Amino acid sequence: DAMVIQNPRYQVTQFGKPVTLSCSQTLNHNVMYWYQQKSSQAPKLLFHYYDKDFNNEADTPDNFQSRRPNTSFCFLDIRSPGLGDAAMYLCATSVAQETQYFGPGTRLLVL
Amino acid sequence: DQQVKQNSPSLSVQEGRISILNCDYTNSMFDYFLWYKKYPAEGPTFLISISSIKDKNEDGRFTVFLNKSAKHLSLHIVPSQPGDSAVYFCAARDKSGSARQLTFGSGTQLTVLP
Numbered sequence: 001d002a003m004v005i006q007n008p009r010y011q012v013t014q015f016g017k018p019v020t021l022s023c024s025q026t027l028n029h030n031v032m033y034w035y036q037q038k039s040s041q042a043p044k045l046l047f048h049y050y051d052k053d054f055n056n057e058a059d060t061p062d063n064f065q066s067r068r069p070n071t072s073f074c075f076l077d078i079r080s081p082g083l084g085d086a087a088m089y090l091c092a093t094s095v096a097q098e099t100q101y102f103g104p105g106t107r108l109l110v111l
Numbered sequence: 112d113q114q115v116k117q118n119s120p121s122l123s124v125q126e127g128r129i130s131i132l133n134c135d136y137t138n139s140m141f142d143y144f145l146w147y148k149k150y151p152a153e154g155p156t157f158l159i160s161i162s163s164i165k166d167k168n169e170d171g172r173f174t175v176f177l178n179k180s181a182k183h184l185s186l187h188i189v190p191s192q193p194g195d196s197a198v199y200f201c202a203a204r205d206k207s208g209s210a211r212q213l214t215f216g217s218g219t220q221l222t223v224l225p
Contacts (some may be wrong), residue, residue, distance in 0.1 A: 042215035
């Protein structure tokens with residue numbers, strides 16, 4: 001089945017220790033997104049790749065970076081996680097501006 | 112400033128009855144609206160959508176209504192089933208700019224009681 005896969009599902013890191021979350025897709029969609037969702041809040045878009053073009057949201061902290069080495073994979077790098085970065089991180093994909101399809105998410109815990 | 116609002120954080124409905132989830136928006140540039148369902152520890156799953164040129168879209172037990180003048184949309188689930196218990200997010204797409212990002216509401220927890 002075509003799908004969006006996120007690894008790991010749960011990630012524990014230490015305050016200030018860099019962490020990388022990964023997303024892969026078998027849908028062959030050209031757009032990939034990263035969202036941050038905190039408890040009882042709406043998912044918040046951090047950035048997205050439209051093909052190879054990176055688009056950062058204006059209020060995304062510099063602490064968050066992303067890489068997309070190929071169509072299928074996209075990574076979220078958090079350079080120095082703080083306690084406030086503990087959240088669910090959702091990856092989504094779409095064909096151009098059509099419906100977005102989400103992965104299961106990675107829950108990040110910062111100790 | 113929340114551009115998409117779901118004012119009811121929770122809703123409980125008896126099995127077999129109708130569930131109505133509401134969503135209000137403020138941005139007149141939104142041209143496409145979607146509903147996602149989210150179970151605990153899973154990502155949101157696309158449920159149904161509606162374009163701003165329509166006022167109703169139906170898919171099985173799920174119907175979305177759009178009232179552009181009131182900037183309001185609603186999701187009707189008939190009949191409701193216990194498996195429908197989840198958090199429902201309303202999302203809207205902005206037709207301006209190249210990103211066409213989705214703006215999400217904060218969600219409504221639906222509980223369908225057996």
